[in-house]
Amino acid sequence: MSTTFPAKTINQNTQLAKLNKNSLSQNSTTTVSHAIVNMLEQMGVQYAFGVSGGAIAPLWDALAHSSIQVLHFRHEAGAAFAAAEAYFASNKPVVVFTTTGPGITNALTGLMAARWEGAKVIFLSGATSAPQRGRWACQETSTYTMPHEGIFTSGTLFNYATTFESPDQLPVIARRLASGLEQPGGFVAHVSISRAIQASKINSLLPLVPFSRSLVTTTQQTVAECGRLLSEGHFAIWVGFGARSAAEAIRQLAETTGAGVICSPRGKGIFPEDHSQFVGVTGFAGHESVLKYMQEQCPLRTLVLGTRLGELTSLWNPNMIPKKGFVHVDLNSDIPGTAYPNSETVGIQSDINLFVKELLNYFSKNKNVFTRLKIPRPQRFVINPNAQTPVRPQVLMNMIQRIIVEGSNAIIMAEGGNSLAWATHLLRFTQANRYRITTRFASMGHFVTGVVGAAIAHQGKAIAIVGDGAMLMNNEISTAVKYAIPVVWIVLNDGRYNMCEQGMGFENYNNVNVTIPKTDFVKIALGMGAKGIRVENESQIKLALEQAMASSVPFVVDVVIDSSVVAPIGKRIQSLMAQKSNHYLL
Known part of the structure; x- marks a missing residue:
């Protein structure tokens, strides 16, 4: 039974942006691409993450010649995850750009995560120009070749989506984007623009778009x-x-x-x-x-x-x-x-x-008088390091707490899986906005790549605690090296998808094979131009973390984890098992 009280709004009388601040004189001309980028600048966009391609060349060029910092990633999903985390680190809208076809579809997982997380992201993609549609253009993006509903229309994926077919649409699109960005909560938009429209000339001023935040x-x-x-x-x-x-x-x-x-x-x-x-x-x-x-x-x-x-x-x-x-x-x-x-x-x-x-x-x-009770508190256990054993996750988390959480202002992010379980259960925070996880869309690869966007917007260290499976799935070490971003990846390397293995064990499903061939993530990091150190026993943790935090370049800490230590995931498995009969347990 739910009772809802009515709401009202308080107008703050703020204007989102004066979109004609740096616009053209009535007698000058520019391209749609430059007008769009000018609009984004006035909306407060500082970063654009993406992967280029011929179908978006004019818009990419306009971004490169703007005040917006453009970061070229290795995969579109990584760019979208980074954009979402840059938003949460800066509280400013962020752009994702891709080319046509697979550029769009590759980005969708990261954009779906941005929508579920409540980020504010504007997705700019290329589209096949009208005269070429239906003629099997390379990476054709049209209703002939790709699903239209949901990707190019507003719905469950995008709060607002449209295909830019004419320069005359610019004022309408600008108004819709400005309105969406000014509303409380998240806003993920998709504007698909053909190359012909991107290069089109315009000579009219963008209108003033005043909005009052409510x-x-x-x-x-x-x-x-x-x-x-x-x-x-x-x-x-x-x-x-x-x-x-x-x-x-x-x-x-x-x-x-x-x-x-x-x-x-x-x-x-x-x-x-x-x-x-x-x-x-x-x-x-x-x-x-x-x-x-x-x-x-x-x-x-x-x-x-x-x-x-x-x-x-x-x-x-x-x-x-x-x-x-x-x-x-x-x-x-x-x-x-x-x-x-x-x-x-x-x-x-x-x-x-x-x-x-x-x-x-x-x-x-x-002057209400409240009863004050003695409240139970979470138990804290400190386990002494043992140089003779593989690294127990509890010992690693205790050292992360001391050196990184308490010893810096770094943002700490935990990837889905046992990394998330250990970090959530054992790390302790006293400030908001220092710990990032996702318990909604919960994509593997989210923070392996999102950490790059967070570090850029935070303008300081960002730490990703990840599993070896996620690190092999979709990392952006090369991107971090290119832009000298001080990211640290702490890899829980146990040679398996251990949450899956341990979870199946809880349910007595024992005939699964989720092992991963032995991987040396330090060699991978060095091969991409980053630095790294391997941790094989608990006595090496402290020095490794200190070196990582002192590094001015991307750094990978490859930690050989004792895979036999069971993560605190049992209650979640009990919940899954109880769902069969609609009885839920803690």
Whole structure:
């Protein structure tokens, strides 16, 4: 049962961009490509990632002669993953460019990940010119050769998509892109442009495109009602990635009310993990302290901020349902009540930062008295290194915590698989926006390549913790070398897809072969012009990580991992097994 409170908007009276700022005089001419690039500059685009080709040559040239930094990648999927992570590191829209045919299809996985993650990405691709369509042009991109719906039209992949058929479309396309970028949440657009249109001459000014950003908030009546509900008894706060801009307000709310705070795997660091009111991480690779909290101190209600409570956040575990249900705040009014359709849910459509500040104001005026309980905390174990054994993942993570998490401001990213499980379970963050994972689309190869975009936009170190399978799938070491980007890859090299092997073992499927031939990633790195070091026992970890962090060039740390150590993925496997009978367990 879900009840949704109405929302209202607050106009900030901001203009996205004055698109004619650097435009032409009425008597001069330019090409569509240069007009598009000028438009992108005015929209705040600083980076463009892609792979070139003849069908996009005029637009590529215009990008190269602009203020936008153009980075030529080795694969379109890698470029799209990098673009998504550059957005999250900079909070500015990013461009992906590709040629026709396979250039487009190669990019789709990364673009789908960008859409699921909530990034703001503009995808520019080539298209076959109208006179050549249906004549089997090389890499023909038209309705004769490629699916049209979904790739070239707005829908589940692209928030907005169009094929540029005439220079007269430029003002309309500019307005649609500007409007989409200014809206809260993600926006992924696809503009497909034939070479003939790219090179077309235009002599008209782009129009001014003023937009007022509307921050969605709720009424004082709704805030008061929520305050009343939360004041009825002990409540918890469940924080997700969508609440990252409200970190300070959430901390103040927790300290004001004594609420225990739990977070999604993507939400690590939004509420400091060393705080006495932090209970633990939920869902995939989560902490036992969360279940203990829900069993022994089950809150009356849980205030949910910025998470969909999807499978890897909640495992849809019925033990996570509080006694009187959820108060769920999200920009999207369709989200509250979706993950737990049978629980009582009060849905509130609002910007989370504004809502939490209003709730704090309500509590300060009403002088509420809250019960403060002793909250269970995640257990921390430090395992001493042993020079006689292969590297245990727990020891590696302890050293990453000391040298990288606590010793730098680097962004840390964990690739899907056991890397994600170990990092989420053992690393601890006290700041938002330092830890990046994906628990939604969850593509292998996302952070192996996305780390390059993150390092560029962060203008500093970015670290990818990855498996050997992902590193062999789709890396961009060569790209990082070309642009001297200080990326570090820490490879958990166990010679197998170990999450698959261990997961199948949990289910007693023992006749699978997911081994990988022995790979020396240091030799691969050196062969591409990067640096690297191999770690074969635990006594070598510290020096290797210190060298990697001190390096001014891309660096690979190839760690020989003990494959027999089981990652904390058991609860996820139990969840998969329980789905057969619609009974979900933590």
